[in-house]
Amino acid sequence: MTIPHSVRIAGLVLVTTAFYGYVGQLVPQREVQPPTETVLRADMTTADMVKVGGELMVGKGLCMTCHTIGKSGALRFPDLEGVATRASTRIPGMSEIEYFAKSLYAPDSFIVAGFNPGMPVINKPPIGLTDQEILCVIAFLQTLGGTPTVTLQTSHAYYTPPGGAPAAPGGAPTNATPTNTTPAQAPVTR
């Protein structure tokens, strides 16, 4: 029995389409959810902030899409291992908190040699971390070769918490005492 050409053509279209659909099933299957709503408590300790900062770097902040921690070789963006040490010494007279803040709020200010500019402004969409979330990220970054000191009341050149003292001239951040005017809870996304 000879199969008509029209049936063969239909079969070929079906088999080819099914084959490509099957190839699509062979690759890793990952459903990416949008960032979920969470809450930063006003009484968070520095240790809490480090934990949240680490989660933000992997999640909403998208930092780990480009950066690595503890990798070497032909990297596209700087590796962050030991970055706290480098941040505290790279610009004489500038603290690592100010260095980190400037790198996040005005990322083209510092371009590491051998890399192209490409870091987005972190407090604006599409990433859009809040000032408090950025403090958490800074707290996490301080753990990479240093000791975290940031609190939610830390000021820097780009942010002064409600009721807090502005950053000292020369880049030295200040840790303001918590006041009652600070909102108890600030809803953010993560």
Add this chain to the structure above:
Amino acid sequence: MNGLSNRKLLFVLGPVTGLVMFGAVLVIATFLTNREYTQPYRAPAAVVDTTPRAAGLEAERTAAEATARATPYVEAEYRAFPVVGSRVAIWAVAQLHLLFAAFVLAVPIFAVLIEAIGYKTGDKRYDRLAYEFTKLLSVSFSLTATFGAALTFMLIILYPKFTNYMMSVFSPTFLPYVGLFFAEAFFLYTYYYGWGKFHPLVHLALGIGLNIVGTAIMFIANAWLTFMMSPNGISDAGALISVWEAIYNFTWMPINVHRVIANVAFGGSVAAAYAAFKFLQATTDEERAHYDWMGYIGNFVAIIAFLPLPFAGYWLAKEIYAYSQTLGLTMMGGAFSWLFIIQAVLIGNLFLGANYYLWLGMGRVKGAQPVQKFVKYLLIAIAICFMVWATPRSIIATVAEIRSMGGSSHPILGFLGVMSAKNTAVNILILTTYMSFLLYRRTGKTATVAWAKTGHTAQLLIFASAAIFVIFLGVYGYFVEASVRIGLSVPQVSAVLFAMVAITAIDYFLYRRPKMTADVRWGHMPAISQYVLIFIAVTFTWLMGLMGYVRSGLRQHWHVYGVIRDTSPDAFTPTLGFATQVVSVTVLAFFLLIGFVFWLASLHDLPDFDQRSSHPHERSS
């Protein structure tokens, strides 16, 4: 004899039916006019309203009306589409619209070119071929418009807030779009129905007008979709500052160029599939020869347009990175990185299919054997490049396997999964396919110019130099830092483009007046070659569906990247498996519909019903 009796019967039945119908109308009219109008009986209202059920219904209605009056109007952000959800519904309709639009925009480009060749050479075969391509346009245009209208309505219904925002930004472009659409309908139908009715130059001008208007329409629509990916000309809050800047955003021009080229490649492949369909159904050698030639031209158009497509893709990717490194890295290194392995399988198959068709085509020409001996080397080169391109950077492995490998990358194969290797592979693939074309072009011909040997040597040197240069830069990329490595793709691409242009130029003069050693026997192709053309068309269509998904899906949970966030239940990015299922279903729907277009176009060649029914003996013989 039977036919004669039937006709007599029909002749008698006509007047009889007419008389019966006239009598029936007379009876009905008489009956109606003799009756006096009386009010129909209705139960007294008090009786009806006193039943508990009616009272309950009335109370419910009054309460619902009161609630509706008390509720302020709130603009809906989203509405749900039944069963498959809003996103999949929009996805499928948009994809079908784009596939038909691509076809409708592409076919006139090469139809006009072929018509112009026919006019210039006086060869009527070209004119017939161009008309054959154009026959496919009319129904496809209607389907494009239908899917476009469906897409617009569905956007308004399912995503009203987002659609409102897009209207607030792009409203100045809508009226020109509609005007151009009318102009396209005018040009298309005049071009199609006016075939052979005007002076050839007037007809060509209509075709050129059709292309200009069609391209302008696509450019406007591209502004809308590229704005969603790389918004520009707006404030941080999304308010419009400049319409022109919103149109001329980062990815607008790369998408314009990419789509024009991709449309031609896609349109050529679908037209070639039509020719294959007709070839397989052909009953005479003449028909087979014609459709073999048509399939060859369609495939030639598809592959010639396909060769520069990766370069347009580089430009687009570069602009995406320039707009947002995050967006670029999401595409190449994040959620979508594995999609490019699927893409490699598709493009590898396209190259294999195109080359295989060319190698089979060498059989049309007697005396092709001296050239065919190179085919095995080309096949080896294509297979190696295919394997390199399809090698993933990281591998799905168990924890134990990852530990033993020292990471998710294979210690040896992992090196082939990076862009240095992949860029090199695709450039060599392009060069190899180009060589297949060149060899095919030479079958049955011998160069007669005095400098033939020098010319051949120069061509070989250029080809070898380009290949070595591309491979050298690919290897060099492993030893330099990122900022240098990214820039290496430009000289790689330039070397390949230079080689193709230079070798073609030499070849043109080498074979301008060749000695023909054998004739091309159009129609002398095995049936499998035609199935290869259909396979190429399906692969192209699937590839367009997949790349359409990545372009749109790249925004992830944003309708307009960084401006209008998707807060619907469909805001997540689905798995690649799910995406490929949607693409597959859409591709099948497209081929079902394009099959309908092919069938309609085939009707054109059938004799009229009267002629067929009045010559039953001819039919049976």
